Amino acid sequence: METILFLAHTETDGSLGKPALEALGAAKALSDALAGSPLVVGLFGADVQSAAAAVATCGATKILAVAGADFAASRYATDAAAAEALAKTAGATLVIAAGTSRLLRCLPGVAARLGGRANTHVTGLAAGEGKVTVNRWYYRQRMEGAFTRVQRPWFIVLDPGSQPAWQGAPGHATVETVAVTLPDSAKRTTVAGFREPAADAQTIRPDAALLFVAGAGWTKKQADGQTHVPDAEKLIREFLQLTRASLGSSKSLVDLGGEGQAVLSFLSHLNQIGQTGATPRHPRGLSACCHGEEPHTVGWRFVNERRAISLDPNCGWARGKADVLYVADAFAVMAKVNELLKSAAGA
Amino acid sequence: MSLAYQIVVCGSIVPDPLQTLEPVTGPAGPALKNEMMLPAWLDPWAAHALFEGAHLAKAHPGSKLTLVSLSPKAKLQQVMMTVAQKVPFELVALDGPANGFTDSAETAAALADAIQSLAGRDPARLLVFGGWESASRGAGTTLQVIAERLGIADVFLGVDSLKVAGDGSLEILERVEGGKHQVSRCAGPPAVLGWATGSLPEPKNNPQVGMLNMRGVMPALQKAKPVKIAAEGMAFASVNVPKQLRETRIVKDASPEQIAAEIVQWIKS
């Protein structure tokens, strides 16, 4: 028997994000699978009323909340205080939460505070014979482990996109407010805002159906003995505009910027995928001019359908990691792709 | 206001990612096959933290940079041969396992104890750095536990930039969803920062720095305290390398037009 707390923060508009609803789906499934294990909802943020109403029919025995202006922004000390109070009030033995940047930062600390443990980047959750087993990846998505643990409270932080989202009608929510008194030390940090590229220069689009991954080949000398970086930049930019794809990059390509070589102006380390980059989830991925070494390809672990364009028939992709490898000049292919997309858009 | 910081970087070692990694079941649970034979590196994001720490220390005279590493000391010694040539630091070594299957709570407890017992520790000057995730466990959970154990209330994760303002406050950029950075201002130390890539290129090897560092590194390795780290309370049911190999269709002699048409059809389907 467990007491399962679904823990979430509200978004700036007061709603719950999709990752939170995925965590709720997993928490609910766990509560259904483990006999006598009630589900409690715990929310925090500036104002939680509409989020509470949105999940009112999920079958929770209680909806607890920590709310107020101090809990609006993502800040370790206040987030941790809120999560600690909610977990304590709920008497939670299992805490199920989404791996948002905000919760990934605070929950491991909260687990330590409560004498429990946290496991992050969990991609699978199952209950059998009264035991909870989680799955997560090790060595940057090289191998997958499944384990149980005895420590409680156990904070299970799920990778966004790994679970189906809870779906249900909104309803009337009775929210029990949990009071948290913050010491001055919790307010030493203030959040000043966000920094991001201008809207049309933002190339990271987590919800895109397609991930386009550019490799260092775009900046290399081509058949005519010259580099063609401005052409590469134009082709890629145009493709992203036409498809609204998200842009990923190999490490070699982003690193060139730091080494003072001509690179694509819209790339930053945030675009990098792989061993020391991101492992985004997209239904499809198309790479061009990548060599496909293991530290790069682990970045594609969670991309379902994968195709690649490379001049090198022995590129890492040929070794069974992509569905299709086009051995061709990416400059020529992508120019034609853009032409076709443009004429389709005009039609 | 310029402050002399005590910058402590927590960083372990990981196998070279170009190696084939295979899990095996050892007496203490899962481990890597031939783990002690695999060439190792300083964990990449912790290495960025070390370089950023060195940069900060240089900009604030009187600052001290300490690398605290919990790893098998024979492997750490090999890694130090190159890392010690990069930037000046003092090493505190703890001798224990560093594989991804250990529990971060135990690792963090050992690291926090080591930081607590650093000579002259002063919370008003203390910045604890590390990588925001390791390349082994890949969890991003160690630094927060250290913060809790040290009573530090300000923690930042996925840091790409740290700037010290004129009044000594810290402006910190953290990675958040959707390719954005959150900008936070922290009154000052103590703080814990889990670094992402930052903005500095890897420093070139400098044999002179290496010689200076090695004077402290070798004794630190010799007196490395053995630490028992396991995964108490965890029971692994399995650890597997995904086996499925895709049947790659290789398209060799098609024209750019043909390939483009196929790709567009695929994108639109």
Ligand SMILES: Cc1cc2nc3c(=O)[nH]c(=O)nc-3n(C[C@H](O)[C@H](O)[C@H](O)COP(=O)(O)OP(=O)(O)OC[C@H]3O[C@@H](n4cnc5c(N)ncnc54)[C@H](O)[C@@H]3O)c2cc1C
């Ligand atoms: C510790 C460590 C961590 C690492 N982490 C990462 C990581 O997170 N992410 C990552 O990506 N890598 C990572 N790497 C590096 C990785 O091993 C590879 O070196 C890197 O991914 C190669 O980048 P690339 O494929 O862009 O470039 P290259 O190896 O330079 O390959 C370029 C490819 O482009 C092709 N090409 C050139 N021109 C054209 C054209 N006109 N049309 C089609 N194809 C063309 C070439 O044939 C070649 O195959 C890491 C390495 C280490 C050691």
